[in-house]
Amino acid sequence: MLTKCLQRFGGVMGQKKRFGLTVKRINDLMPPAAVGGQDFYWSADQAGLAVRVTAGKKAFIWQGRYLGKVVRITIGDWPGKSIGDAEKVARTFQAELDQGRDPRQLKKDNEAAAAAAVEQARLEIVTLADGWADYLADRRSHWGDAHYQDHVNLAKAGGEKRKRGAGETVAGPLHSLMGLPLSALSGEALERWAAQEGATRPTRARLAMRCLKAFLRWAADEPKYRAVVAGDQAITKRAKDRLGRAEAKQGCLLKEQLPAWFAAVRGIDNIVISAYLQTLLLIGSRPGELLALKWSDIDWKWHSLTIRDKDASKGGRDGTRTIPMTPYVERLLSDLPRRNQWVFSSPASTTGRISEANHALDRACAVAGVSVTPHDLRRSFVSLSEWLELPSGVIAQIGGHKPSATQERHYKVRPLDLLRLHHERFETWMLEQARLPVPMSDGHRLRAVQ
Structure with a gap:
């Protein structure tokens, strides 16, 4: 009986039937009789807040007047958006209106901030392995086979059976860094890595550092990574010093x-x-x-x-x-x-x-x-x-x-x-x-x- 009364009053142009929003009442709301129509059921507790019902969909909206014109903003779909959250958003929009500001701009700012936060969170978990794979794919056509294979081998996990001799292959010098988020490639992290690799295979580690430096420069120019990579500044002088200097090769036939x-x-x-x-x-x-x-x-x-x-x-x-x-x-x-x-x-x-x-x-x-x-x-x-x-x-x-x-x-x-x-x-x-x-x-x- 309540549902029928709400539908009848909610669909009359110029009238607003208000009632306390509850989960049961919102669930009981039926779609409008007119094809393509929409009905509004207004909250008795929060000014401007309503449930909009269309064919197969229910959503919270807020409505007010800004500069003499009706402003209507969608808050979120039911039941994804709870009643309490919808009331909180509606109060925020009303407060903006009371201050003489356009609530639509607030919504745009909030959405932009939320999108930026999501993107930042995504970037913070992007690892060096993710960026390295994109880097190799992007530069493949510019490199020779041997240069490309060098980059692959530097990041390899090792543990494969050797093609010649007994035993298994060892991990590449960059492999220990591949699981780190790009945002964690700090000077301190690379100095620790250089100290470890420099003690066992300094020549190979120097090649790895040169390749890593080129990668960081590439990433700083890529829209996908530039937000978390500031170029090659993480490769500090201390990191280079821990790998030592390469001596000039003297091997030559007389x-x-x-x-x-x-x-x-x-x-x-x-x-x-x-x-x-x-x-x-x-x-x-x-x-x-x-x-x-x-x-x-x-x-x-x-x-x-x-x-x-x-x-x-x-x-x-x-x-x-x-x-x-x-x-x-x-x-x-x-x-x-x-x-x-x-x-x-x-x-x-x-x-x-x-x-x-x-x-x-x-x-x-x-x-x-x-x-x-x-x-x-x-x-x-x-x-x-x-x-x-x-x-x-x-x-x-x-x-x-x-x-x-x-x-x-x-x-x-x-x-x-x-x-x-x-x-x-x-x-x-x-x-x-x-x-x-x-x-x-x-x-x-x-x-x-x-």
Whole structure:
């Protein structure tokens, strides 16, 4: 009976039927008879507060007059919004109106503040792992494979079975930070991390810190993260000091060591690895760049190699550089089996190519009585060129180093033939020091060295 009376009075234009709001009364309210209509049931206890009933929905609203015009604001749906909460909001709106202010602006301000609080709470639980995944996805197209894999390995959890040898892999140096919220990456936290990592693997930790610094700069420019990341200020001087300074690498083949080294490497049973290591020394590329060489990157007609630079932005127009294929290197490559697309292929590898040659190089070095790493061969290429006083810009262009002077960057453009002139002379000199036959430029004739 009460419901029928309320519906009848509530739907009459210009009349307000007031009653005390209770849970039972609100639940008993029926939708309006008119299709698309709405009925209002006004609170007898709080001015301006009403329950608006439409087809399938009930909501609290507040209504008043501001500057002579009716202002109606939705407070919230029933039963999500309780009667007590609705009355509290209605009192707030009425107080704003009594002060001569527009309650609608208060609602907008409250909603904006609530949204900001929710977003801040979300950001405060966003971890470094979340941001790191987005960072890698965003930068993937700008990096080479090796650089990308470095970032993946730095954050790895470890615990996987080693591909070579016994035991399991260890966690990457950044893994211990991955669970931290970005907002918790403070100077103190990174100093503690640096002290721990610096005591066991400082070289790897220094790489991790450089990568982390680049990430923090990226995050500071990203709308999604800039609210909780202030750039790389968390990487303090104390954190850097705890990792120590990297010492300059000195590993390099000397001129007098070339005969023993070439003899040992040429004696490696695996022809692919033997050719790879010799080529690495003779063209001065980065180890990973040469491993990625495909048969389609070789131009046999014009005797050139197209190398994919480790950083596409530093190479040619498409992230590559083209260098001469010298006679001895051409003979090495032409003798390799063509199993697949990779020049330095491996039938036992899941990728179809060799992944590294460190162990074979170590064994060869032990035979030769020297000690160098694959990257030391690149350093040897640059260092040995000093014996012939070759132009530094030529060596840098062949090896893929950035030009070191304005003149080199903007004014000197060396064609392939000019590079070939110097490169073949350099190869001939190295082979002569190694007491090896020197192929002529046509790739067929050999001349003996006394």
